[in-house]
Amino acid sequence: MFFQVIDILGTIAFAISGVLVAMEKKLDLFGVVIIAFVTAIGGGTLRDLLIGNTPVGWMQNLTYVIVILASVVFAIIFVKQLKYLRKSLFLFDTIGIGLYTMVGIEKGLQAELVPVICVALGTMTASFGGVIRDILCNEIPVIFRKEIYATACIAGGFSYFLFAQLPIVDAYANIAAIIVVILTRLLAVKFKITLPNIYRT
């Protein structure tokens, strides 16, 4: 129940971020709707395709479709007010990637894949919706260029497999890993921590 609420808040945050990017690009209504969808469900769709979970998730549960369409309507009407909500959106988005990371890892475990592949699936679930969004909008994906985003997912993913070694209930390991994702990102943004510069300047 708690998870489902967070999952929906994450979907809303991703969908709204898609609408904002699409409107900046002056796409028409159809384009805006598609970019909102792709941002919210693109990562999970890619994950489902790679492990062979078809028909992919959002085709089997209409909740996502409904939540995304409602978010689009909301975002288009309140686009001006949304700028005052940037902090809330950032928080939803951050919680969203935490949860999406854990969802991806669970799917990998169900498919009996090894931990490092599960972490890759979790990271993909959380961050590749944004990658597809940026490609459709003809931009180099923002997560390849700045900010600790995918890195937070990777850190949280590996910490899950550490926590899972401890003598605790699995649900606690789940929650701890989600918190690692969220804290990593929040602290990185707050203290302006970035990945090490690999270019000798």
Added chain:
Amino acid sequence: MFFQVIDILGTIAFAISGVLVAMEKKLDLFGVVIIAFVTAIGGGTLRDLLIGNTPVGWMQNLTYVIVILASVVFAIIFVKQLKYLRKSLFLFDTIGIGLYTMVGIEKGLQAELVPVICVALGTMTASFGGVIRDILCNEIPVIFRKEIYATACIAGGFSYFLFAQLPIVDAYANIAAIIVVILTRLLAVKFKITLPNIYRT
């Protein structure tokens, strides 16, 4: 039989539109062939992947490969004359999206998906070949920016599920839905109807 002829005309129109875009971008022969393929079969391929119909359709029926290769040869030879055929091409293309929409819906019904997802699959079948073509050519997909195109597919798709409620043979509901797609697009282009402007200017 009637359907197969239309299907092939649609494939030809899509392949030729791919060749024209690729030649504008000055791609080499291999690039032109790939873009023609992707435009013609990209939407159906994405649909087959998402619902798990693999190997995807064009791998199991060589008709598409042959028709597309022949269209490429034809289009390269007659590229100058093709501008006089723009109206015919537009007509094939419009008939093509009508038929492709219905094909996608049928595949969704076979996979026992709900109507709204079937409509999404129909729209994807008809319009995502063009989306992939535009991405490969480094453009923001044209259907996200102008013209009622995907919208015609969506309108036709939902009208199919209305017609299917009527006490008529299913084939008639099919044909009626295809006609809705075609008419929506023809009328939109003729009367310059576009999606509502979501930007306050």
Added chain:
Amino acid sequence: MFFQVIDILGTIAFAISGVLVAMEKKLDLFGVVIIAFVTAIGGGTLRDLLIGNTPVGWMQNLTYVIVILASVVFAIIFVKQLKYLRKSLFLFDTIGIGLYTMVGIEKGLQAELVPVICVALGTMTASFGGVIRDILCNEIPVIFRKEIYATACIAGGFSYFLFAQLPIVDAYANIAAIIVVILTRLLAVKFKITLPNIYRT
């Protein structure tokens, strides 16, 4: 054994080529890693998806993940020296596409697909990692624009099906086809042979 060594050399060459492109685009460390992965395994992943081989190959054999990560570390450290290795890299890459072409054809035969589709799968395995790399870096894919690259794969692929008609062991037909790919590319580059110009200038 021989094949596995070549396969790994090909993977290294593809991964390093990904790193070099990503660094030119000034991507951050995460971006560089992703582009290296995509270049090395993107073609095989697309092939596996299209024929329904899921979970896709690299999820089931960690060798690729390890080789690619090691290549990334190596390439970042020795980026300056790599320019003196361009000839070796070109050679690995050329051997790599030869082998990848044959791997793709084998997978197609296992899925009982007809020869022309097998050749398409082989070409895709060898060349679409580079296509995805270029799209993620917001470039029109280089293989659509110049050089005999995919064409070498296609030539080698069809020659395999010719060799397979001869009364020889299948492994020899395999090796002969790989040699055709490699020679076609080497000769094309050496003698500056390109695809016929389809633009009347």
